[in-house]
Amino acid sequence: MGPILTPIVIVGALGLVLGLVLAIAARVFAVKVNEKAEKIRECLPGANCGGCGYSGCDGYAAALADGRTDKTGLCSPGGHEVAQKVADVLGVEAGYARQMTAVVLCQGNSHNVKTKINYVGASSCKMATQLFGGPKNCTYGCLGFGDCVKACPYEAIFICGGIARIDPGKCKACRKCMSVCPRGLIELYPVNEKHTIVFCKNGDKGSDTRKACLQGCLACTRCVRICKNDAITITDNHAHIDSEKCTGCGACIPECPAGAINHLHL
């Protein structure tokens, strides 16, 4: 074979072999894609927040399509609209989407908590908390540098009086802010159900908490005793109200000496 024909044959043969191998591989190793899952996936918002309890939107779509779950209302960013769409694809009745909102569990605003150092470093909660536990007296409360504000894709969070506040009307419960808060102060609560919340996560003893913040939970157990539904427990030196058991009677609100318990402000 001549000097021209040889390379042509070799490259041609190589291309053919590689093409054939790929074609055969694509056929042999083909993975069946569930069409229903694809359709459901298109209905979901694609925020991949994991709020439904599955590994992102793909995971939830697959679980719905395989029949591992029949709850169509698990997607809180999507709300009722998405639940309806998903139900249409599956041909079932739409489940009730429990609309959630994120809440910052701290009342340590500039009136309640004094600052101990004049912090001039980078404007970030993550950085500030590494320096002597942050500039404020309370080392458990909101720092107010707004890491969560930056993380929120829906502009639902704002800083007011030195602490972060979340607008339940804008919040889609995507949990992005929960993962950036270095203090773990943000939690999800259902919006439209009446119940009470302890707005404090201070883990110090009551006397120390009292010195740090005017509205901090002292873990005095008065609320635990007054609650008729056993919804309140004390862990880590602060009270916690189980939102499943709480009926929203509000008996604990006036009972709290510090004023740390309240309804969800709408």
Add this chain to the structure above:
Amino acid sequence: MTKELLAVLLTAILTQNFILCRFLGICPFLGVSKKFDTAIGMSVAVILVMVLATAVCYPINQYVLVPKDLEYLQTIVFILVIASLVQLVEIILRKYLKSLYNALGIYLPLITTNCAVLGVVLLNIGNNYNFITSIVNSLGGGVGFMIAMIMFSGVRERLETSDIPRFLRGLPITLIAAALTSCSFLGFSGIVDNIFR
């Protein structure tokens, strides 16, 4: 022999680091090193493809191209082989190792046009390495890639929160940070030669 291989490995990882000394694979270095977990995913995929590509390209060069005096076809043949290899790896991973595919799958298409992979294959041939040395060199290159990516992702996470002059924000400061990271790798130059002399 072992000593020689160790020297090749360390040279590829430290003194001749693919990203910071040879400038191969800068695009993924700048694009994917934003977060620690993406940096790891990308570099594991690169190590995998680098070693596989060397293992496949070496025999093709040795037993097909060299005997027929067709070395000038190396570039075109190797890029073809790498492109199909990446596709093949993707197909097989999707079928049998679903979790690995979920972790690495998104980086695989990017690797076809990663100059580090083609670069390592060409360098092996340019240096006249034998099969085992070639594999070791590719492994070293991949691990060096990984070290640089992981180190740099840490640097970048710090950069996110710092206060940077306006025109340096984003890409320019990233490149200057890369210059400093690369400086640290200059410190290794000469070490490997002296250890194994």
Add this chain to the structure above:
Amino acid sequence: MEKNKALSHEFTKGLLKENPVFRLVLGTCPTLATSTSVASAIGMGIAVTIVLTCSNIVISALRRVIPDKVRIPAYIVIIASFVTVIQMLVKAFVPALDVSLGVYLPLIVVNCIILGRAEAFASKNPVLASALDGLGMGIGFIFALACMSTIREVLGSGTFLAGIKDLLQVFGEVDFNGFTIPWLSEHPMTIFVLAPGGFFVFGCMIALANRVAERSGRKCAELNGCGSCPMAASCRMTGEEGRK
């Protein structure tokens, strides 16, 4: 008239406004690696320009023939063929350049500028426009490389245009072999020709380009990771990362 204007725009946009290196941040690897001396940078730039123009012409001519599914492999093969041709030409006529560029010459195949322009421009536009786009982008690339390499060579080794003789030899015998800068050549800042200097100068150049761009009211060059990447269309990461 209108048509001529559009065509000249395709040519000029690559020079400054959409300079592939400073504005689109494409082809970073060869930019950093070959800008240690002006001569090798210009050699690299010319090689890339030729490959870019030729491959743009061929891909644009074949844009209706190549099936959409296999377009990336097809582009790569076309580009690789031209790179092989260039490799042979350089080896035959400018062997010194082949030595100084080393492995980066065959690596033009995976240069993002070429694949990026093929995907973004040549696959959608007629032949003449694609050719002009390729030529403009190539000259923009040469310009960027020349800027970078001038800074690095002057500061790093105290010379300017050293080794240009090997390039000019193609046109006949020449005596000119660059300048030596008096004080700097005795006290060169070697770090500039080493790897860190490459990153540093590149960073400063992009900062400068950003400043100029902002003065004239354009957006700063951003590292969006995926926007300018030629693989964006076939990559699933664009869905998640691209939106950020």
